[in-house]
Amino acid sequence: MSFYSCAHSLPSCKIFFSHDPIKIIQAKGQYMYDETGQRYLDCINNVAHVGHCHPDVVKAGAQQMEQLNTNTRFLHDNLVLYAQKLQATLPDKLSVCYFVNSGSEANDLALRLARQYSGHKDIITLENAYHGHISSLIDISPYKFHQLSDAELNPFVHVAPSPDVYRGKYRADHFDPATAYADEVKDIIEKVHKKGGKIAAFIAESLQSCGGQVIPPAGYFQHVAEHVHKAGGLFIADEVQVGFGRVGTNFWAFQLQGEDFVPDIVTMGKPIGNGHPMSCVVTTKEVAEAFMSSGMEYFNTFGGNPVSCAIGLAVLDVIVKEDLQGNALRVGQHLTDLLEKQKEKHPLIGDIRGCGLFVGVELVRDRLTLTPATAEAQEVIYKLKEQHILLSADGPHRNVLKFKPPLCFTTEDAELVVEKIDLILTGILKYASVFLARAPSKTGVSSMWPAGQNRPTRGSSCSSCFVKR
Amino acid sequence: MSFYSCAHSLPSCKIFFSHDPIKIIQAKGQYMYDETGQRYLDCINNVAHVGHCHPDVVKAGAQQMEQLNTNTRFLHDNLVLYAQKLQATLPDKLSVCYFVNSGSEANDLALRLARQYSGHKDIITLENAYHGHISSLIDISPYKFHQLSDAELNPFVHVAPSPDVYRGKYRADHFDPATAYADEVKDIIEKVHKKGGKIAAFIAESLQSCGGQVIPPAGYFQHVAEHVHKAGGLFIADEVQVGFGRVGTNFWAFQLQGEDFVPDIVTMGKPIGNGHPMSCVVTTKEVAEAFMSSGMEYFNTFGGNPVSCAIGLAVLDVIVKEDLQGNALRVGQHLTDLLEKQKEKHPLIGDIRGCGLFVGVELVRDRLTLTPATAEAQEVIYKLKEQHILLSADGPHRNVLKFKPPLCFTTEDAELVVEKIDLILTGILKYASVFLARAPSKTGVSSMWPAGQNRPTRGSSCSSCFVKR
Numbered sequence A, B: 001m002s003f004y005s006c007a008h009s010l011p012s013c014k015i016f017f018s019h020d021p022i023k024i025i026q027a028k029g030q031y032m033y034d035e036t037g038q039r040y041l042d043c044i045n046n047v048a049h050v051g052h053c054h055p056d057v058v059k060a061g062a063q064q065m066e067q068l069n070t071n072t073r074f075l076h077d078n079l080v081l082y083a084q085k086l087q088a089t090l091p092d093k094l095s096v097c098y099f100v101n102s103g104s105e106a107n108d109l110a111l112r113l114a115r116q117y118s119g120h121k122d123i124i125t126l127e128n129a130y131h132g133h134i135s136s137l138i139d140i141s142p143y144k145f146h147q148l149s150d151a152e153l154n155p156f157v158h159v160a161p162s163p164d165v166y167r168g169k170y171r172a173d174h175f176d177p178a179t180a181y182a183d184e185v186k187d188i189i190e191k192v193h194k195k196g197g198k199i200a201a202f203i204a205e206s207l208q209s210c211g212g213q214v215i216p217p218a219g220y221f222q223h224v225a226e227h228v229h230k231a232g233g234l235f236i237a238d239e240v241q242v243g244f245g246r247v248g249t250n251f252w253a254f255q256l257q258g259e260d261f262v263p264d265i266v267t268m269g270k271p272i273g274n275g276h277p278m279s280c281v282v283t284t285k286e287v288a289e290a291f292m293s294s295g296m297e298y299f300n301t302f303g304g305n306p307v308s309c310a311i312g313l314a315v316l317d318v319i320v321k322e323d324l325q326g327n328a329l330r331v332g333q334h335l336t337d338l339l340e341k342q343k344e345k346h347p348l349i350g351d352i353r354g355c356g357l358f359v360g361v362e363l364v365r366d367r368l369t370l371t372p373a374t375a376e377a378q379e380v381i382y383k384l385k386e387q388h389i390l391l392s393a394d395g396p397h398r399n400v401l402k403f404k405p406p407l408c409f410t411t412e413d414a415e416l417v418v419e420k421i422d423l424i425l426t427g428i429l430k431y432a433s434v435f436l437a438r439a440p441s442k443t444g445v446s447s448m449w450p451a452g453q454n455r456p457t458r459g460s461s462c463s464s465c466f467v468k469r
Helices: A055-067 A076-087 A101-116 A177-194 A220-230 A252-255 A285-292 A306-321 A324-344 A374-386 A410-428 A432-436 B056-069 B076-086 B103-118 B177-194 B220-230 B255-257 B284-290 B306-321 B322-345 B375-388 B409-428 B432-436
Strands: A023-026 A033-035 A039-042 A097-100 A122-126 A157-162 A199-205 A236-238 A263-267 A279-283 A349-355 A358-363 A392-394 A400-403 A467-468 B024-030 B031-034 B040-043 B096-100 B124-126 B157-160 B197-205 B234-238 B265-268 B281-282 B348-353 B357-361 B392-394 B400-403 B467-469
Touching: A023 B056, A023 B234, A055 A101, A055 B024, A055 B284, A076 A097, A076 A279, A076 A306, A076 A432, A076 B096, A097 A101, A097 A285, A101 A199, A101 A236, A101 A263, A101 A285, A101 B103, A122 A177, A122 A432, A157 A177, A157 A374, A177 A220, A177 B375, A199 A220, A220 A236, A220 A252, A252 A392, A279 B392, A306 A324, A324 A349, A358 A374, A374 A392, A374 A400, A374 A410, A410 A432, A432 B040, B031 B056, B031 B157, B040 B409, B056 B306, B076 B096, B076 B281, B096 B103, B096 B284, B103 B197, B103 B234, B103 B265, B103 B284, B124 B177, B157 B177, B177 B197, B197 B220, B220 B234, B255 B409, B306 B322, B322 B348, B357 B375, B375 B392, B375 B400, B375 B409
Parallel strands: A122 A157, A122 A199, A199 A236, A236 A263, B124 B157, B124 B197, B197 B234, B234 B265
Antiparallel strands: A023 A033, A033 A039, A097 A279, A097 B467, A263 A279, A349 A358, A358 A400, A392 A400, A467 B096, B024 B031, B031 B040, B096 B281, B265 B281, B348 B357, B357 B400, B392 B400
C-alpha cells in the first residue's frame, strides 16, 4: 500500500504553502514549531484563541476525559456552569443555548430555528459570505458556491451587497452607508414579497472574515434588523470567526454596532474550545419555544458533553484571567497604528481596517481604481513564511492580508511582522513589473502560495482528507 | 439569575428518565456512576465503544492536546497514520477519507459527494431511517420528520420500505425477502425516472438502529446497489451507529451482507473517537475526483486535527489489543442465546434479532397480530433503571429493547440483565391489565420513561440545550 498527498491529485483540498508545505509538530502560545524545531510566529490561527495548547485548557480537557465523557441524556454540572458563564457575556434576551460540534452545525441549526419560528423559508445573506461547509450553508455562502463552475443559486436564498465601505457599492465618502446598505436589504425583502416569498432570516458574520475582513458601518445591523423583523424574519449574527473578545472593545463583534443592537440568534464556533470540536447557538426563549412546538426533538450526540463544556469553561476563564480581550484591544491598536504608518509609505496599501486582533490590510495597485494587488498579496505571505511568520490573504480578490492571531499576540510580535512587511513591500516596489505581469486568480480561496503555484509538489496529507492508492 | 431545566419548558430536549433523571458524574468500562456513587450497568452507550474513559484513549488525547491541536492546512503524521489504519479495515476500493466532526457532518458530505459524482439530485432512504440532525438529513430521516405535525416530504427524497423481516412488508416466511425489498427500490427508481428525476444515492444504515434494530436480509444491499448503479447513483452505507467491530463477525456491518458487497461511500461517527467529536467519510477515488472537479475546496476547521486522529488511532489499537470485536461476537452470542430462552418463556417477546453486541428484543402483545407492547417496553427499561441497569427502547412503536453496550460488556453482564428482564416480564404478566389500558405513544422518540410520563418534574440540564430565565 502506498500513499500520496490528496493535494497532489485532489485540488479540492488545500494546504498552506502547498508547493512547500510546513509540517508543524508542536505549538505553544502564538508560536508553532516544525519538525526541525524552527519556530513560526502565528498571525492566522484564530482557533487557538487563548494560545496554542494553553495548559489550563489542556488540563481541563484531560481531567474531564478521565472522569466522564457522555451525551446530554444525563444531567451534568459542566453543562449548567458553562451555559451560565457563556450567557453572562451576552445580552439578557439571549437566554437559550444549544450545544453542537462545529460552526457549520451551529449555522445550520440557526437556519432551522429561524425557519421554524417564522414559518418562512427565504434567507438573505451577504456577498462573499462564508457560513460553513454543509449543504444548507453552501447555499448561503457565495464565497463557496461561486467556486462552482455550475453555481446555481438556491431560489430561497437572496444575496445582499457586502457592507464594504472601501470597495463596495457605498463607500466611506457616502453620507450614510449604513442606511444605504440596509436599504438594499429592504429592497430584496420587497422583491421577495412580490414573488410570494417570505423572509425567515438575514444572516451575516458580525465582521466578514473570508469575505475580506469587512467591518460593516455602525448602525447597519440595527436598520437591517428593523426591516427583517418587519418581514417576520430573524437576525442571525455569525460570530464563528470573530467572537470571544477578539475585537477588543467588546466580547462579541455584533456589539460594535452599538448597545441598542441585539441579534435574535448568535452562532459560535472556532475559538470556543481553543481547537476542541465544539460550538454553540444562543437564542431567545421565544425562538426556542417555537422550535420546541414543532414536536421534533433536538438531540446532538457529542454536543454539550462534559469534556467539551470543561474545555469551554477553561477558555472563558483564561480570557478573563489573562485579560486577553484587553490585550486584543491594546495590541490590535498598536498593530493598526504601525500599519497606518506603512500605508503612508507604501502606495500598495489601500486600506487598513479592523478591530482588536481582527485586522485586514487590502493591497491595491492603484488607490483610485482599487485594482486588487493579488499577486503582491501572495508574495507578501510567501516571503513572510520564509521569515517564519504565518499570515494569509483572503477576500474575493485574495488581496486582503488577514491578521487573526491567538489573543496572546504581543506588541513585539506586531512590530516584528510589520517590520517584515515593510521590507517585503519595499522589495516588491523595486520589481513591480514582475507582479503586474501576473493576473489575479479567480479561485477566491484563502491562499498562502504565490499565484500560479497552486499545485503542490510534495506533501503527505492535507485538508481533512486522505487518499491511498 | 436563576436556571431551570430546558426539559421543563422545552420538550424538544429529552433526558433519559426525565421525571427522575440520573446525574452521572463518572464512568469506567461498561459502568457509569451517579453522584451518590451508585453504579449503573450501561447497555446503551455505543459511543463509549471501547469502554468509558478508556485509559489508552484518554492518554492519547491528553498527550496530543499538550503538543499540538490545529487544522489540516499543515502536514501532520497523525492524519496519515490514522487514515492508513482505518483504510486497512475496509475493502481496497474505499480509498479516500474525509475527516469531519460528527455523524451528521459525515452523512451531509456523503450526500454532497453522491450528488456531485452523479450529477443527480434524488435520494432514496428507508422507512424509519435516522441519519442525523442537520437540515439535509432531517429530509432523509423519516424517524425525525414524522415527528413534525406539518411534515412535508422533500420532493427529491423517496422512502423505500424498511427491510424488516419481522414486521415489514415481506417477512421471514417470504421465499426471497432480499429480492422483494430490493425490487421496491427498483420500483421507486422507475417512478422517479417517469417523473423526470434522477437518482443520486440510496442511503441506509447497514443495520437500522433507531428504526428498531432491523437486520436486512443478506443479499438485499447487493440487489439495491445493482438497481441504484444502473440508475447512475451511489450506495451510501451509514455505519455511524453500528461500525467498528460491534457486529462481531465483521469490522463493518455492511460486510454482513457478504464479501461481494462494497458500498460506494461509508460514513462513520459515534464510536470512532469513544466520545470525542469526530467522524469520517470514506469513498472511492472516482467519487473523490468528481467532487474535486467541481472546483470547490473542501475544508473542515476541526476535521482531521492531530488530537482527533490520535484518539481515533488509540480506539483502533484498543479494539485489536483487547479483541473487542471477538468479545462482541462471543458475548453477543451468549446474550442472544439467553434472550432466546426468555422468548420461550415470555409470550411478550416477539422477536430477538441482532449481530454481536447490537441486539434488539421486540415486545408484542400478540405474536400473530404483532400489536406493539410499547408500555411494557417502557416498563422494562424503567424497572431496569431501578435495578441500576441502563437500557432503552426504540423503533417506530418504541417497543424494541435495544442493546448496544460498550464492547467490553461481559457474559456476566449479559446474564445479569437477562435475569432482571426475566423477573420484570414475569411481573408484567401478573399485572397485564395495567399495560393494556395504556395506549402506545406516537412520538417515535427513543424513550427511557413510562408512557404518559414524558414531562419531567426535576432536572437542571438536558439534551444539548440550556435555558436561563
